[in-house]
Amino acid sequence: MKIEEIKAIEWNDFSENPLIRHPLLSPVLADPTFCFPEDSPDKQWHLFAHSVWGIQHYTSPDGATWKGLGIAISNAMRPYLYYEGGIYYLLFEKYRPLSLVLSWIKGRKWYSEIAIMQSKDLKKWENEVILVRPEKDWQQSDGNKSVSNPCLVKYGIKYRLYFSASLVYIKDCGFNEPDSIGIATSESICGPYQVTEKPLITVNSQDPWCNLSCGSIKVLQCEDGFAGFENGIYWDGQKQHSGSVIIVLQSADGLKWERLIREPVLKPSSGWRRSHIYACDVKYSKIRGKWYMYYNARNDWEVSKGQECIGLLTGK
Secondary structure, three states: OOHHHHHOOOEEEOOOOOOEOOOOOOOEOEEEEEEOHHHOOOOOEEEEEEEOOEEEEEEEOOOOOOEEEEEEEEOEEEEEEEEEOOEEEEEEEEEOOOOOOOOOOOOOOOEEEEEEEEEOOOOOOEEEEEEEOOOOHHHEEOOEEOEEEEEEEEEOOEEEEEEEEEEEEEOOOOEEEEEEEEEEEEOOOOOOOEEOOOOOEOOOOOOOOOOOEOOOEEEEEEOOEEEEEEEEEEEEOOOOEEEEEEEEEEEOOOOOOEEOOOOOOEOOOOHHHOOEEEEEEEEEEOOOOEEEEEEEEEOOOOOOOOOEEEEEEEEO
16 A cells, blocks of 8 residues: 555545434544454454543444444543454543543643553453653643544554644634644553654644644555544634544655645535544455545534534545
8 A cells, every 4th residue: 555545545425424323411422443344353343432421332244334332441532443463452542530521611621641451352441551641741731631542553663652632722612622743652562652752743824724723643554654644623714613624644754744635535514514524543445445434523513512423434
């Protein structure tokens, strides 16, 4: 897989409607990560995404019809699934109990860390380890200390942990989003990780798709470099609203990034995707000969009105 192949993908809606709706008593289901049945122990599709109560687990026979299995990990959000050596690893943003439920309270400060747990069957998760704490200046703002949105890539003998950090208040939504994107490296999956002194990607006030917040990034290693799928968050001066899109980046070394495709591959439209397109997970299936991008989208700006569900794009 080369970067030009990523650029040439033609993405299409698998369905105009969400495939997985938010669970009862949670207005959101967000930040999906998944694995194909050929990569799972029970030959089912598996998907993890977070509600306000924690990380939810779903299974499917076909990648389209999903069954909820309940909460896999509590007090956790923004998961990323990684597999190596017969063990499944789930990386996630860990927060203090009930913090997400109570985050709408004005003046309440946020604290989170990036953690990892492991499993042999995708059902029982154990051996929690904290990988990154918000100790750098660029991971803190206005009393909030945040590291989130992990994405793990093995490069040579080392592991690269891409993650989001700090928070920016989105005024028309009434909640925060991640500010910048950084990286930490380790010779072991479970650390210790060395965090860089500065972030890799920061907000560009001149970028129409990323002038408020960097959101998150999922990184794919290619034969000739790296590709990144970022959900940039922006302010639209004409519509006087924020928004979020999926944009595609490229990098020769995985450290210095630039836009690969000028226009976003997915923008807000109408209905359940009216206001924002958020984080995604992207994988290629050799068996099916196409790409799969699961993502979540939001239907309204205001925190008390918006709902978020999971959708799917496929590409060739």
